Amino acid sequence: MTTDPFRSLTALPVADEAGTPLHYYSLAEAEAHGAGPISDLPWSLRTLVEGILRHQGHPQALPEHVHAVTRRDETAAIPFFPGRVLFQDASGIPVLADMITLLERARAEGLDTSALEPALPLDLVVDHALEVDEYANPEAALRNIDLEYERHRDRYRFLRWAQDRLPDLRVVPPGLGICHQLNLEVLAPVVTTTESESEGRHVAALDSLVGTDSHTTMINALGVTGWGVGGIEATAAALGQAVMIRVPRVVGIELTGRLAPGVFASDLALTLAEKLRALNVVGAVVEFHGPGLEALSVPDRATVANMAPEYGATMAWFPADRRTIEYLAATGRSPERVRLAEQYLRAQGLFRTPSSPAPRFETGLSIDLGSITTTLAGPSRPHDALSPAEVPASRGESGPLDGDIAIAAITSCTNTSNPRSLVAAGLLARNAVAAGLRPPAWTKTSFTPGSRAAADLLASAGLQDHLDRLGFQVAGFGCGTCMGNSGPLSPALSGADRAKDTALAAVLSGNRNFTGRIHPAVAHAYLASPAMVVAYALAGNVRIDVTSEPIGRAENGTDVTLADLWPSDEEIDALLAEHEATALGRDAHRELTTTRWQELEYPRGEHYRWDGEAGSIRRPPFTDPELTSPTLTGDLTARPLLVLGDAVTTDHISPVARVLPDSAAGRWLRERGVGDRALGTFSSRRLNHDVMIRGGFANTRLANLLVPEKQGGWTRTAPGEEPVPVHEAAEYHRRQGTPVVVVAGELYGAGSARDWAAKVTRLLGIRAVLARSFERIHRTNLVAMGVLPIQWQGPTPETFDGSEDIDLIGLADLGSTTEITVRVRRAGEIAWEGTALCRIDTPLEWEWLRAGGLFGHLLTEQTERQRATEPEPVGAHR
Secondary structure (H helix, E strand, O other): OOOOOOOEEEEEEEOOOOOOOEEEOOHHHHHHOOOOOOOOOOOHHHHHHHHHHHHHHHHOOOHHHHHHHHHOOOOOEEEOOEEEEEEEEEHHHHHHHHHHHHHHHHHOOOOOHHOOOOOOOOOOOOOOOOOOOOOOOHHHHHHHHHHHHOOOOHHHHHHHHHHHHHOOEEEEOOEEEEEHHHHHHHHHOEEEEEEEOOOOOEEEOOOEEOOOOOOHHHHHOOOOOEEOOOOOHHHHOOOOOOOEEOOEEEEEEEEEEOOOOOOHHHHHHHHHHHHHHHHHHOOOEEEEHHHHHHHHHHHHHHHHOOOHHHHOOOOOOEEEEEHHHHHHOOOOHHHHHHHHHHHHHHOOOOOOOOOOOOOOOOEEEEEEHHHHOOOOEOOOOOOOOOHHHHHHHHHHOOOOOEEEEEEEEEEOOOOOOHHHHHHHHHHHHHHHHHOOOOOOOOOEEEEEOOEEEHHHHHHHHHHHHHHOEEEEEOOOOOHHEEEEEOOOOOHHHHOOOOOOOOEEEEEEOOOOOOOOOOOOOEEEEEEEEEHHHHHHHOOOOOOOOOOOOOOEEEEOEEEEOOOOOOHHHHHHHHHHHHHHHHHHHHHOOOOOOHHHOOOOOOOOOOOOOOOOOOOOEEEOEEEEEEEHOOOOOEEEEEEEEEOOOOOOEEEHHOOOOOOOOOHHHHEEEEOOOOOHHHEEOOOOOOOHHHHHHHHHOOOOOOOOOOOOOOOOEEEEEOOOOEEEEEEHHHHHHHHHHHEEEEEOOOOEEEOOHHHHHHHHHHHEEEEEEEEEOOOOHHHHHHOOOOOOEEEEEOOHHHHHOOOEEEEOOOOHHOOEEEEEEEEEOOOOEEEEEEEEEEEOHHHHHHHHHOOOOHHHHHHHHHHHHHHHHHOOOOOOOO
């Protein structure tokens, strides 16, 4: 098979950093030689074509795949070949353990393990372990990282060992930042070079990746193609397999005008989250175009791109332009790297200018940036946009004392990558301090930047001191509050003068505010810009409209309004001009390691000694025979293990919060001698499957309609039976030989790219999930674990009582069709019967399902490959 069927390999008029001549696979040449109308495509689709062209000759990359994209055939599956994989620790450590056990099993079965070793560069950033135990004091960051190393000693020892075992793995230790912000500021080359095996030439190529954090999409701000996947799918990518996707629908968002004074990119991001969720862009690519791009900096674009998962988009993609090149230079990329990026993008026709024609989009939306106003989102979904005036009523039926703000956090992810937003918060803090304002004692304030550059900017601009005086001292560099590692609440909340059972609130500058995520005791959570976080911290409650009512009193007793404190755009711009470039450049030249990490003691040797039953680093079971065998071999009759409503998130299915002593997981650990202070979080316990199975569907705010009187991880084995923990009910059905399924409503699996939400589903013995719609990443994760996602319009969840038998008919024919018959029977009578769609979206996913999941497929594939190359025994019949 030819490696260049469209004759697109062309000399590039620039050499690499070592002076070596470069070639590239030209989109224009491919179009001229029969590839189809590439120049008519949205720019994001052109990047997918570039990757397929570059991999022609690979068995998974065919000319027909290029034609599928240029035809915009959304029914066709195409390969995506990421150039690297980015992990965060919470999902990355389990991936590494799965890789190790996969190699162990392959070796035990006499298989060649070379094809099961990582084939791509791997970056793992330790950013999900920071907990905000210490806050509002100068030593908070130092104390918190000491606690982090103490709590996660076993996890970090494993990572240090894995660095030795897997040469392509680079670990960025705790205390340096979060994965997607470091990716934006330091890791992403935008354009890279590879050596063509077939042509023997050095080839310039677009940077591309998949990441195990759903907010990997921050990198789309640089015109880099990448998105979040579950850890299971990331494993396949790391081993060199193509990520198979349907040709994505691309929704064009035309931006015009510019943001009004006092309005920030976070306001735009939250507004877009609501508009695009309503437009139903789940699984689509959102691509921005129009003259309004000129008014958005790369950090502004990153703020918007990072919210793509909150409206279900695969990417929120911005084309590269002069701002991209300026940002690469400002963040310390070498002059040669910057020059290569610009020359390559221009040569490929991927460099946007004000005169560039807009691509043709099938659907779209036009937004005047000048129409965006100050926006929050809440109280429990990131796409429920609110004006400040709407916040008080958003809490529903609440008592007069409800709504005190327990947590006000300028936290990492969307907004700490945005220097403009941070400077605005610092200036507002300066003005508040000058007026004599302070947050009330019950409001816990903290600042956890996503990179050292963010902290450097505020320090060099003289603003961190003012934030410190309001309690927003740096508490560490990691995800912190945004992922639920918010630590203890203020002791002032337990005072005798406080009404019991009042509904507390949180205001944070993060991405997600799902019920129960931020803190178990916080009922309502609101997303806002950093400056608005400071404003609400000063007000101390969400019962008022902070834009029209006083948020505090000055020392002289006069009312202070938000307008009195709000900084001007001119002042923000002046400080940015003076300090931003220096802070970004300094961060780019930091080493991505620390002395503490290098000096950490860890075991040596080829094999890791796994922890015992109650440990944090146990051998995972997911490559064992029981979990690498198919679960669906023919028609079956199942019972509902849980019946759930709409918008069940991966937080509900597999929470990350602290393991509580009286929870099923907590009791199990305590019975094995683990003290209450050492229980840790479900995030840190992901390599203990016995803990995690007891955390399955155990979010304290989960509503299972089979147990309407209780919230959390409870269900019934039959109507009228006493509620039991979900894992106990699953074990009961397993002993009875009864298959189980989950019934749910719309948007099942929204939220983070959490592979454990699919892993625990498989461990609980769930064969299928019947939902009205699925979010992209979780649907893929279910298939990768051998669980069938079924999209149906059957009886609403509210009509189930748990007595139903659910027949899945036609499973034996899957592959030749995606439709099956579902029959719901109650008391022997048919309550509903109809057709349902099995959401297996690509041929590769069919292979996963037939093999019992990705790991079964990898082992089967390697076994068959080895058999095909082994010589026949002497004397064998021919």
